[in-house]
Amino acid sequence: MGRLETxxxxxxxxxxxxxxxxxxxxxxxxxxxAEVDGGFLALLRADLAARNVRADVRGxxxxxxxxxxxxxxxxxxxxxxxxPEELLCHVGRAAVIDxxxxxxxxxxxxxxxxxxxxxxxxxxxGHWSELPYLVERAGADAVPIVLVINFLIxxxxxxxxxxxxxxxxxxxxxSDLVGIGMTRQLGPLMTAVILCGRSGAAYTTExxxxxxxEEIDALRTLGLEPFGWLVMPRLLAxxxxxxxxxxxxxxxxxxxxLVVAVTSLGLTPRxxxxxxxxxxxxxxxxxxxxxxxxxxxxxxxxxxxxGFAASGGPQGVGQRTTSAVVTSLFAIVVLDACITVxxxxxxxx
Amino acid sequence: MxxxxxxxxxxxxxxxxxxxxxxTIGRGDVTLVEGITFxxxxxxxxxxxxxxxxxxxxxxxxxxxxxxxxxGEIDVAGRGPPDLDAGLPPFGVMFQGxxxxxxxxxLENVTLPLEEWTDLPIADVDVIASAKLELVGxxxxxxxxxxxxxxxxxxxAAIARALALDPPIVFFDEPGAGLDPVTALExxxxxxxxxxxxxxxxxxxxxxxxxxxxxxxxxxLLDRSSKRVLAIGDPRALRVxxxxxxxxxxxxxxxxxxxx
Ligand SMILES: Nc1ncnc2c1ncn2[C@@H]1O[C@H](COP(=O)(O)OP(=O)(O)O)[C@@H](O)[C@H]1O
Ligand SMILES: [Mg+2]
Numbered sequence: 317m318g319r320l321e322t323x324x325x326x327x328x329x330x331x332x333x334x335x336x337x338x339x340x341x342x343x344x345x346x347x348x349x350a351e352v353d354g355g356f357l358a359l360l361r362a363d364l365a366a367r368n369v370r371a372d373v374r375g376x377x378x379x380x381x382x383x384x385x386x387x388x389x390x391x392x393x394x395x396x397x398x399x400p401e402e403l404l405c406h407v408g409r410a411a412v413i414d415x416x417x418x419x420x421x422x423x424x425x426x427x428x429x430x431x432x433x434x435x436x437x438x439x440x441x442g443h444w445s446e447l448p449y450l451v452e453r454a455g456a457d458a459v460p461i462v463l464v465i466n467f468l469i470x471x472x473x474x475x476x477x478x479x480x481x482x483x484x485x486x487x488x489x490x491s492d493l494v495g496i497g498m499t500r501q502l503g504p505l506m507t508a509v510i511l512c513g514r515s516g517a518a519y520t521t522e523x524x525x526x527x528x529x530e531e532i533d534a535l536r537t538l539g540l541e542p543f544g545w546l547v548m549p550r551l552l553a554x555x556x557x558x559x560x561x562x563x564x565x566x567x568x569x570x571x572x573x574l575v576v577a578v579t580s581l582g583l584t585p586r587x588x589x590x591x592x593x594x595x596x597x598x599x600x601x602x603x604x605x606x607x608x609x610x611x612x613x614x615x616x617x618x619x620x621x622x623g624f625a626a627s628g629g630p631q632g633v634g635q636r637t638t639s640a641v642v643t644s645l646f647a648i649v650v651l652d653a654c655i656t657v658x659x660x661x662x663x664x665x
Numbered sequence: 666m667x668x669x670x671x672x673x674x675x676x677x678x679x680x681x682x683x684x685x686x687x688x689t690i691g692r693g694d695v696t697l698v699e700g701i702t703f704x705x706x707x708x709x710x711x712x713x714x715x716x717x718x719x720x721x722x723x724x725x726x727x728x729x730x731x732x733x734x735x736x737g738e739i740d741v742a743g744r745g746p747p748d749l750d751a752g753l754p755p756f757g758v759m760f761q762g763x764x765x766x767x768x769x770x771x772l773e774n775v776t777l778p779l780e781e782w783t784d785l786p787i788a789d790v791d792v793i794a795s796a797k798l799e800l801v802g803x804x805x806x807x808x809x810x811x812x813x814x815x816x817x818x819x820x821x822a823a824i825a826r827a828l829a830l831d832p833p834i835v836f837f838d839e840p841g842a843g844l845d846p847v848t849a850l851e852x853x854x855x856x857x858x859x860x861x862x863x864x865x866x867x868x869x870x871x872x873x874x875x876x877x878x879x880x881x882x883x884x885x886l887l888d889r890s891s892k893r894v895l896a897i898g899d900p901r902a903l904r905v906x907x908x909x910x911x912x913x914x915x916x917x918x919x920x921x922x923x924x925x
Binding site: 525530537 | 726729730731749750752753754756757758760761762764765766767777778781782
């Protein structure tokens, strides 16, 4: 005989079963077989065990050792059940996890504050030489995408305004709408969303990889402070980059509006900018920058907290990255709403 | 180097380098081993042994202060429990996976502790770091990033980093695993020389029986199934122990499958 292959095992084992059906203690001699697959032996053993047949399987001189490897009663181990959760359960659990993040982020902020005291006492505990590089990566590298997106946002805003305003012959006010809309809300918001996806996700992945590779533990055993070394430079980089990018966003957004004003509302650039200058107040821009500072803090804290919380290899890091981005987006929108309400409440609007 | 800083890191003349009393270790809620008690005098090479998953790496995490004991006491260098927030620890650590900083070259990984904890001029820092890399035979890979070198090289770079500040105690997690026999022998000899000539205390996790018999003064054998310390003592004595499980660990059945 040739090779007993796993693929053909069910058929062969069925044959063996019928052939030995009435034998008390059958002897299955494989000595005449040239080769046999391990999978075949496992299936044979399992079949004998399932039927409670005490068979004597022999491999002869050559295959004996291989047959002995599969000597015990082979029974299938039970698989871990992984049925998909009920949709509602899943949604509920996801919501609970998001709320759970809030407490862990607060705890993280507390630890950061304690570490900050240590770092202030001994500034060497921070890795400040990395800061310029981090600012460059979070800020300068994001300039093109921030420019394109905010230009288009200003452009779209201009078009929406144009339709309504031209009905009243109030074309000139398109610059007010775009100007205030960009500086107060859309500039900070869109830029924060971009940085959340670019830098926030990158920070979680980097720190998460460092965590699962025990690099963060290694840092600690060298007497260095992971917060000062990794978290604070990243937070600072975002606190510098995000407001700066927001200012850029404000400007290109207004340029987007200008294109609409000139091409479809018949305004001159000079008229557009004169109107802007007469209505935009410094506070419009400042309030947006304050928003962006709050967004930067939220993105940085959430991204670093999730990175530090990563465990369980690449998959764990991926999960943390997803959850960092989702949580940050949520935090950005909630902060936006809260701060805007606060501005109004204190008569700053 | 700042002599007073180094002197203050040395344990007192009589004190043990590492002292552990009735320690329970675990991961999360799972208890791995209970009632660990041992004491390592200065200058000893102490091996931590056990089957895979028995908690050897976890024990090291407790000894260096990365985990807080649920029960039991640890004293390192006569300074009480290790406190990683209190400045430079009196030990160097090599993690099982190396844990080199991925954004830094091999050389930068070794210079980092020197730059952070000494006031030496950068040229001197480079000299010391290069010498440490030379010790582990990695001078030629100084400018490589961790992602560009093999597992065995990563281990050796991590040993160099752990030795950078000449700590009085080192914790090595499987320094010989994944190394070719020649390099493994060199690392063993390095450890032996440092322990004998500079009174370095070495606690190392290892699987290599040859290495244990060659350099370990004493060893600790963890057992996963009974969650206990199976044995402590001279490996050469434990090899002929009356307890079959201990004897088995030191004399693995070779089944006579060696080729003629
Ligand atoms: N990061 C981790 N999180 C949770 N459990 C872990 C982790 N690493 C290891 N363990 C568990 O702890 C046990 C001991 O692991 P470890 O100390 O790494 O063993 P050893 O180094 O002796 O091979 C293992 O059985 C494993 O299940
Ligand atoms: Mg281990």
